[in-house]
Amino acid sequence: MFSKILIANRGEIACRVIETAQKNGITAVAVYSDADQNARHVRLADEAYHIGGAEARDSYLKPDVILEVAQKCGAEAIHPGYGFLSENAEFSxxxxxxxxxxxxxxxxxxxxxxxxDKAKDIMDAAGVPIVPGYQGADQDPKVLQKAADDIGYPVLIKAVAGGGGKGMRLVDAATDFIPSLESCQREAQASFGNAHVLIEKYLTKPRHIEVQVFGDTHGEAVYLYERDCSLQRRHQKVVEEAPAPGMSDRMRAEMGDAAVRAAKAIGYAGAGTIEFIVDVSNGLDKAPFYFMEMNTRLQVEHPVTELITGQDLVEWQLRVAAGEPLPLAQADIPLMGHAFEVRLYAEDPENNFMPQTGTLRHFSTPRPSQHFRCDTGVETGDVVSIYYDPMIAKLIVWDRDREGALRQMRKALRQTAVAGLKCNLAFLAKIIDHPTFAAADLDTGFIERYRDDLMPTGNLAGPQTLALVALAELRPRVAACDPWDSSDGWRMNLDLKTKLTFVDHEEKRDITVTYLEDGFALEIEDDTLQVQILSQQGDDHALMIDGHKVTARIIQDGQDFTLFRDGKVSYLHHYLPGAEGEDEAGGSGVIITPMPGKVTQVLVTDGELVSQGQALMILEAMKMEHTIKAQVTGTIEGLTLKAGDQVADGQVLIRITAAEEAAE
Structure with missing residues (x-):
């Protein structure tokens, strides 16, 4: 076994590898970019070394720099994690x-x-079923069109070097083939530098089931059962579970044996995943399965396999890389219970899942236990950066069966809270709560088919939610000694009422709170609620509202409140007249970026007089350039941004003092 390893990655996977290394007495060395100087993986590691700029291409994708650090610190091995250099043959x-x-x-x-295409040829020769299709060298459009016609529509055009949903087109009819082919090839060339494509039969009700395989340098290989990764959005996995629900022991063995044949066909050593597509149009038990691709690395969803087998896959990786034989033979690998993993992302489902960046003002989950595990690269106070994937954490649960694991996941989601930026927590809760998901009626079209059920609706907060937030803001803090220092609402010779206004989806919501001897009366639009405070401990609040107990976790950040209740998330802002900058913002003198990005050009100077409609700045965001223009005529005030600066979602770009204000 190694005594020191370097982890050539960041975020939750770096933290995950560090944990296993240190558990085995191995010194863990981290590397970090400019943006990650204070990141969690750096804090956890035994040693850490700076490797370059914030952009991945300037740091985590620089193999020569990483190797130099490994040699400098005396690391005997490098763990690449996943992504970045993990599947880079030249780096290996x-x-x-x-x-x-x-x-x-x-x-x-x-x-x-x-x-x-090469992978499919190898699998075909090894007797592993492949999807009917064409992966020939002849890329003449007429040849490809004929192949698609012969296969029968619908078909998929896929870039041979593609991944992550890029370089892929679904074609339903022959008349659409050539335009789709040309579009796919342009995207493939731009994204991967390779316009070569293959054609596959498109399965109308597919499930994505992958098998975890492990090989060693002694010629042995085993499988550690399967994971169902069918729930995807834009070809990106959202929920994973193991084992695949509804799979018989016979089919599990057949698929596992095929995966081992695939691994042995290439002399595979280490952790890998054989991804299969399964046509469940007529049910799962006798459904045909086909090789789709192999991931030659550890997968993001490996924790569910660890929970159902009781094995540490990172430790297996370390032992195999050190030349040891596989820790267990096939017959000795247990299959225990059921596990789920969901990916918690900093993104806004109400705004087409726009990635969010900024500081995590609050992040909490249940405590680790037999039933719950959280793999994360961030903690409260850390920054979700514009430079990298916006995943906050993986929430993983286990129980004796699928029904029990579903209960554990519902509980975990309800006990998780994220504040400071928006996330997909409510979206995940809706998936887990969906009756069709509970019934394990799964396929890769699930999320799109039930989109209306799963997407946040943007509905305004209900009266109970507003009551919770109002009394969180007015939380009584009774002084122990001085009744005159109490803020419980008592006022001499004054009406014991107060009015609060919250902004909810850009709409103002008024709440009038009347202090009563035994509680409060809250007037919320057309409702009047009788409320008592049962408890307010930290961020956890419990009220009795009209005789019904209501609980929530409420995170306050200045005037902003994030409320978590029954799997729903509400974002509310306490509106304070005179403190909101209405005059300035109302005159469009404050220009705020609606998304994270990078300033590429600043076209004005501080103190410059600008005209309405004048171009002020060029912002690059979401791979597009946006010209920021003046909405009023006036003077630029306090300009500090310059070309190359990164800006966060909601950050002020430019302030303009309108001409009429300056004249006063």
Whole structure:
């Protein structure tokens, strides 16, 4: 076994590898970019080294710099995590030449599975079922059109070097084939530098089921059962579970054996995943399954496999890379219970899942237990950066069966809170609560088919939610000694009422609170509620509203409140007249960015007089350039941004003092 390893990654996977390394007495070395100087993986590591700029291409994607650090610190091996350099054959080769073990497969294995057409040929020769299709070298459009016609529509056009949903087109009819082909090839060339495509039969009700395989350097390979990853959005996994619901022991063995044949066909050593597409149009038990692709690395969803087998897959990786045989034979690998994983992202489902960046003012989950695990790269106070994937955490649960695991996940989601930026927590809760999901009627079209059920509706907060927030803001703080220092609402010779206004989805909501001897009366629009405070401990609040107990977790950040209740999330702002900058903002003198991005040009100077409609700044966001224009005529005040600066969602870009204000 190694005594020191370097983790060439960041975020939750770096933290995950560090945990196993330290558990086994191995010194864990982290690397970090400018943006990650204070990141959690740096805090957890035994040693940490700076490797470059915030952009991944300037740091985590610089193999020569990472190798230099590994040699400098005396690391015997490099764990690449997933993403970045994890499937880079040249990096694996460079490690070997430097005398440093690469904790992953050989360069040849990575290359053989790197192109989808070559991978399918290898699997076909090994007797692994492949999706009917065409993966030939002849890329003449007429040849591809004929292949699609022969296969029968619908078909998928897929870039052989593609991934993440890029370079893929669904074609329903022959008349649409050529335009779709041309579009797919342009995208493939732009994204991967390779316009080569293959054609596959499109399955109308597919399930995405993948098998975890492990090989060693002694020629042995095993499978650690399967994961169902059918719930996807834009070809990105959202919910994973293990084992696949409804799968018979016979089918599990058949799929597992096929996965082992696939691994042995390329002499695979280390952790890998064989992804299958399963046509469940006529049910799962006898459904045909086809090889789709192989991921030559550890997967994001590996924790569900760990929970149902009781194995530490990162430890297996370390042992295999050190030349040890596999820890267990196939017959000795247990299958215990059921596990789910959901990916908690900093994104706004109400705004087309726009990624969110900024500081996590609050992040809390249930305590780790037999039933719950959280893999994360961030904590309260950390920054979700514009530079990297906006995943906050993976929430993972286990129980004896699927029904029990569903209950555990519902509980975990209701006990998780994120404030400071928006996230997909409510979206995940709606999936887990959906009756069709509970019935395990799954396929890759699930989220799109039930989109109206799952998407946040943007509805205004109800009266009970407003009551919770109002009394959180007015939380009584009774002084122990001085009754005159009490803020419980008592006022001499004054009406014991107060009025609060909250902004909810850009709409003002008024609440009148009347202090009573035994509680409060709240007038909320057309409702009057009788309320008593049962408890207010930290962020957890419990009220009795009209005889009904209501609880919520409420995170306050200045005038902003994030409320978590029954799997729903509400964002409310306490509106304070005179403190909101209405005059300035109301005259459009304050320009705020609606999304994170980078300033590429500043076209004005501080103190400059500008005219309405004049271009002020060029902002690059979401891979597009946006011209920021003046909405009023006036003078630029307090300009500090310059080209190259990163800006967060909601940040002030430019302030303009309107000409008429300046004249007063």
């Amino acid at each position: 080769e460079a490690c070997a030449k430097a005398g440093i073990a690469f904790i992953g497969p050989s360069p040849d294995s990575i290359r053989s599975m790197g192109l989808k």
